[in-house]
Amino acid sequence: MTVTGAERGAAGVGNRWWGRRRSAVFDVGLAVVSALECGLEGIGFAEKAALPVPLGVVFGLLVGSVLVVRRRWPIAVVLVSIAVAPAEMGFLMGIVGLYTLAASDVPRRITVVLAGMSTTAVFVVTVVSLRQDIARAELETSAWYVPGMALLLTLGLNAPPLLLGLYIGARRRLMESLRERADSLEQELSLLADRAEQQAQWARQEERTRIAREMHDVVAHRVSLMVVHAAALQAVALKDPQKAVKNAALVGDMGRQALTELREMLGVLREGAVPPAPAPVPLAAVGRAAAAAAEAAADDGPCLDALEALCEQSRLAGAVVELMVMGEVRAYPPEVERTAYRVVQEALTNVHKHAAGAEVVVRLAHRGTEVAMQVENGPCPSEEGGAGVGLPSGGNGLVGMRERVSRLGGAFVSGPTDAGGFKVSAVLPVGEPGAA
Structure with a gap:
């Protein structure tokens, strides 16, 4: 029925403090009902105080309309209900005010003090009213009848709205805490996703570097020896045919060894590749596949x-x-x-x-x-x-x-x-x- 401090800060721009139109309509409706109640009760108050009846009605209407600001100033609403308690008016305003106060972000110390003051005021007014009614009816009761009935009526009026307000306030704060925690977890998941993407990019870069090193080591050494033998073959081809044949055989052996090592390395990369899937492949899976290929290649190396x-x-x-x-x-x-x-x-x-x-x-x-x-x-x-x-x-x-x-x-x-x-x-x- 009330809003939290964060919602009031977001919604209380200008002269409005309602978060939704429905809340404004609801509060205005409560204020109208409370004003009508206090206006009718103002008639009896004017008769008891020997005041003009229209004055009592106007006073009641003004007092009851205070309920419209219950979300913005719940303390003021409770204080007004305590002040008019001796005039026996504002019961709806007192009940709604206590609920709003208990459900709001007002410090618990202030809530306890105001609830105690409201309970005391209602108890005293109820005791006086019951004694007057018993005296007019000329009834005989025990000494504990009036205090007991007054206490029962007071608790019946004040305890339910106060306890309900405390429950609703605690539940709202819990929901806000869970929402903030969910937002925090969402941000953490986003950061983890970014970090996983960075790690996948690093893994791919590391794999490309590793493949480049392997290609360089395999190709450079074998091809260098092949070039050396080819140069020797060119130099002795006409002078020493037997040595030329020997060098040609060595060049062939070097080429076959280079091809064998390249096939082994490419085979390892194919085995470690990510299989095709209908859904997009996560970046982390690419990094894991690259790491697996690197480890497999390391185990099979010279x-x-x-x-x-x-x-x-x-x-x-x-x-x-x-x-x-x-x-x-x-x-x-x-x-x-x-x-x-x-x-x-x-x-x-x-x-x-x-x-x-x-x-x-x-x-x-x-x-x-x-x-x-x-x-x-x-x-x-x-x-x-x-x-x-x-x-x-x-x-x-x-x-x-x-x-x-x-x-x-x-x-x-x-x-x-x-x-x-x-x-x-x-x-x-x-x-x-x-x-x-």
Whole structure:
């Protein structure tokens, strides 16, 4: 029947304080009924006070019409009903005023005080009225009859509207609290959706970067060796046909290995793709599929046992490569072995591109909680370094190695050596021995 403070603040623009037209009509109707009641009761009040009857009627109409402002000033309505209680008028205004006061946002301390004052006023007026009626009727009653009946009538008039108002007010505040909580949850869900979309975008970007690294590692190394062998094949084709045939066979092997690795990687990506669905696929599902593809590719990648074969491929291309293994050989997690292998592979590819013919030393050290690898090449021979084989360079090799190592929490260093060569070093944490 009343409105909260927030609704009053929103609706009380200008001179209006009703939130809806229906509330205004209802309050005006109550005020009219209350004014008619007080106007009729004003006749008896005027006769008892020896006042003109029209004056009593006008006074009653004015008093009853105060009920129209019950939503804006409930305290004023209750005070007016208490003030006119001795005149035995405003019973409807008192009942509605107590209900409105209890249901509003007025502090409970003020509500209790005003309810006590209204109850006391009604009780006193009822006691006086009952005694006068008993005296006029010349009835004999017990000493407790009048106070008991007055108390019963007072509680019957004041308790129900007060309790109903307290219940309605508490229910309205609960509904407002639930509505605010629902709005807050909706905002949180919106933020979570935005965050999930950002994470999905990050996952897609990470997957694209991973695929680019894989393509670079697979294609760059194999194709570099193929170009080196093709150059050697061109140089010896007329002079040494047998060596030319051998180099041609090596080129074919390199091409078949490159195609095999590309097929494996593309197969993993197809297995991890999101299946078509009639409804739009959530962005989070795309991110999960990309992550699954990355993990599957990591499990199927090369390992450290293939380093000797990798070095042998470079030897067949004419490079002088020495592999040195230090420490006790043991198994590592797949992502660690795969990253170590790719670092050595990319470093050897860079040697073929930028220092053809240089001597290369590959060092692999197995330590307690880490594995370290280093690829160091000497200066490029002048007679070979100037010729080259025309291998293009995209400048992404060192960047890709650094990204791989950093992703596992390792350290990566690269740079020229004092002897005029180049060195690539990486250290990967692997945890305690036996963790794999």
